[in-house]
Amino acid sequence: MTIREVSEKYDITQDTLRYYERIGMIPPVTRTSGGIRDYQQQDLGWVELAICMRSAGLPVEVMIEYVKLYQAGDATIPARLQLLIDQREVLLEQRRQIDATLDRLNYKISKYEDAVKTGKLSWEK
């Protein structure tokens, strides 16, 4: 699969795909004899994982670390497990923050809806 096809499949720019590879956020992608990227199933798996992590807001640094551990072999399995557990905790905390903000937004939205309906404010910020 060419970089163009991958970029269309995952709706991500070719620049970003090359960037992810360059900084080690995904392992080196399979190349043709001419040096052109030819993404295999395994490469796509890494791309998908990277996009998933980033879309949740996890820093690229974490994925770089994970890839390094992966490339270092099976001895790093406990370290990889710990990294994943740590990031899960980060995401759970982030979700708590989002929920707290959603509560606040919902409260304000209901107040504003009242204000719009009745044409006046009940007290608001």
Place this chain on the structure above:
Amino acid sequence: MTIREVSEKYDITQDTLRYYERIGMIPPVTRTSGGIRDYQQQDLGWVELAICMRSAGLPVEVMIEYVKLYQAGDATIPARLQLLIDQREVLLEQRRQIDATLDRLNYKISKYEDAVKTGKLSWEK
């Protein structure tokens, strides 16, 4: 309340508090005759709201827009309502992304836990 007290109360730097005010993410804070910030209850409400939005990952630009609308008076109430509804949608989408990533993490974590227990991989990335 002095800027030091506010920064300690919300665990945020004084620089950031001044920055938020400077860019219009919160309205101008009450000052003493000497020009020193003296946060009132209302100022604290804005600080709290700003911190809440930022901690959920909403861009400062959105809060700036909201404050501008607020300062423009009651005629902007429908626009403010719409802004809040839009941001709620952004947060709900962000939460979906986090949940998707949590699912992926949990799957990988369970695989790694098996690998650590049994001392071998069942197939993993």
Place this chain on the structure above:
DNA sequence: TCTTGACTTAGAGCTAACTCAAGGTATTAC
């Protein structure tokens, strides 16, 4: 009054995560 420490502004500097540009190579269509 003098000193000390907390406060002020304006503007420069920093980091993360892209994003773009320049100059070159590979592949495909004719």
Place this chain on the structure above:
DNA sequence: GTAATACCTTGAGTTAGCTCTAAGTCAAGA
């Protein structure tokens, strides 16, 4: 073979969101 297009690398540029620095002002204690 050549032209057009898609790819390549390296390195510089951009944006958001702080964070720090410099140079100065205000307020409280000796």
